[in-house]
Amino acid sequence: MAEHEPLIIAFVCNWCTYTAADLAGTSRLSYPKNIRLIRVMCTGMVDPQYIIKAFLEGADMVIVSGCHPGDCHYINGNYKARRRIKLLKEILPKFGIEKQRLKLTWIGASDGIEFAKTMQELVIQAKTIGPNPARTGAGL
Amino acid sequence: MANTSFLNVDNDNVLLSIQKFLKSILDLNDIEAILAPLHKKDGKNIMPVFIADPTLLNDVDPLAPAFAMNAAKLVSKLTHKPMGKKIAVVLRSCEIRALIELVKLKQAYLEDIVIIGFDCLGTYTNKNLAFLMASDTTDLTQRFCENALAGKEPPIEGGPNLSPACRACEYPVPENADILIGLLGLDIKKQVLLQALTEKGNALFENLSYTESEEPPGRKKVISEVISKKIEFRDKMFETTHKATNTLEKLSDYFASCINCYNCRVACPVCYCRECVFNTDVFDHDPYQYMQWAKRKGAVKLPADTNFYHITRLAHISLNCVGCGQCSNACPNDIPVMELFKYVANNTQAAFEYEAGKDMDQPPPLSVFKEEEYLDVVGIN
Structure with a gap:
C-alpha cells in the first residue's frame, strides 16, 4: 500500500508568512506539495470555524502562520490568533483530533528558508501521526 | 460587610x-x-x-x-x-x-x-x-x-x-x-x-x-x-459524556438525531452574534457538494454540518457558557447538549483561568491578550 500522503492546510498572513512562501519560491527552494496555502490578510482573522471545517473535511494538519510578535501589520492580530489556537487545542482533542495536528508559527517575510524547512518538517510529522479519520469516516 | x-x-x-x-x-x-x-x-x-x-x-x-x-x-x-x-x-x-x-x-x-x-x-x-x-x-x-x-x-x-x-x-x-x-x-x-x-x-x-x-x-x-x-454528580456526568464523544465518529452518534433546528443556539443566553454564520449562504452548499461528500465518506448525514455547527458553537461560546442547560431544554430530540457544552466549557475555562459569570472585572479571554503568554502553543514541536 502506498504511503499516506498527508494534506496540510496552511493559513498564512499576507504580510509575513505568505511573503516568506513567495520568497521560498523565487529563491527556488523546494518544499513538499502536500501544503495548501490559504492567504489571509492577518492570522487575527482566522475564525476557529475555518480550522474546525478543515479538520472535519479531513485535513491531516492545519497550520496558522503569521508575523512574529511585535511585527503584526495590524499591530496585534497575531496575539489574538494565539489565544484562539490555545482554545482550539483544548476543544479539538476532546473529539479525537490530536493537539499535534494544529500548529501556530511565526515566519517573517524574509524567512523563505525557514518557511521551506517548516513545511518539510510538518509533512514528516503528519506522516507519523497518520491520516485524519474524518476524511473518509464520520459521514453519518 | x-x-x-x-x-x-x-x-x-x-x-x-x-x-x-x-x-x-x-x-x-x-x-x-x-x-x-x-x-x-x-x-x-x-x-x-x-x-x-x-x-x-x-x-x-x-x-x-x-x-x-x-x-x-x-x-x-x-x-x-x-x-x-x-x-x-x-x-x-x-x-x-x-x-x-x-x-x-x-x-x-x-x-x-x-x-x-x-x-x-x-x-x-x-x-x-x-x-x-x-x-x-x-x-x-x-x-x-x-x-x-x-x-x-x-x-x-x-x-x-x-x-x-x-x-x-x-x-x-x-x-x-x-x-x-x-x-x-x-x-x-x-x-x-x-x-x-x-x-x-x-x-x-x-x-x-x-x-x-x-x-x-x-x-x-x-x-x-x-x-x-x-459536583459529584457533575464529575460523573463529565466522565459519561467524555466516553460518549471522544472521537468524531462517536460525536456524530451523539448528535445523530440533530435536525439543525438551531434551537439550542436560540435558547443559549450567551450565544452573542447578531447574525449567526450558520444562517448565512455559506451553508447553502452546491448540490454537487453533497454528492462529493457522500462518495468520499460512503454517505453523509442530512441535514449536514451537524458536528461542524456544534464544535463551532463550542469554540465561540464555551468560554462564556454558564451551564444553565437551556440548550438541552430546547432540543426537540432530547440530545444531551448541555452535558457536552458544560464538559468542554469546564476545560476551556480552566485553560484560561476564567470562570464565566463569576467576576465582572475579569475580561472574557478572547477579548484580551498579553505579549508573553501561551508560548507552548507556538512552534512546530
Missing part, C-alpha cells in the same frame, strides 16, 4: 413573604417595574413577565422549579439602551451569571437595574414541568422547596428528577446579586434570609425597614454540602 436580615414567613407559605417583599420594593419610588416569573392562577405555565402593576405580584412565583428560558436574554432586551427608569429583576443564579457575561459583551447593562437573586433549589426540564403541572399545582412551590431543602430526590414524590443541568450546578447561591434571598440552612416555614450584597443592594435595603441581624451559623456548611453533592 453584607447587610443581613430576615423575612418572616406566615402561614407556612414562603411564596407569600417573597411576594410581599417584592411589593415593598415596587412601592419604593425609584423602582418602577419588576421582571419576575409569573404563574397565572390555573395557568399551566410559569414565564418571566415584566410587571408594573403591584397587584400582579400576587402571582409571582420565582421559587417554582420552572425555567422556561434563561431570562438574562430578556434583561438584555430591557437594558441594551437606557430606559430612563429603574427596574428590579428577579433571577436565578445561572441567569445572573449569564447576565454578567452579556454585560461584559456589552449586550446588557446593569446601571438601571437591581438584581434580586435567591438560593436556587433547581428546576425541571420544560417537558417534566409540564407533566407535573398537568396535575394538581396547589402549593407546588412550597412542597418543592421544603422537600428540596430536606435533600429529597426527586423533590416531588413520584415525580421526575431535576434537570441534569441543575443537578450538576456548582452555583446554587448567586454571587453577583444586589439582594439575595437565602433559603439553604433556613427553616422556610419560619423565615428566609435577606442579604444586601452590593452598594446598590445596601442603598435599597436602607429604604426598607428591616432590623440588622446575623446569618444563621449552619448556613455555610449546608451550602458546601449541597455543592459537593452536585
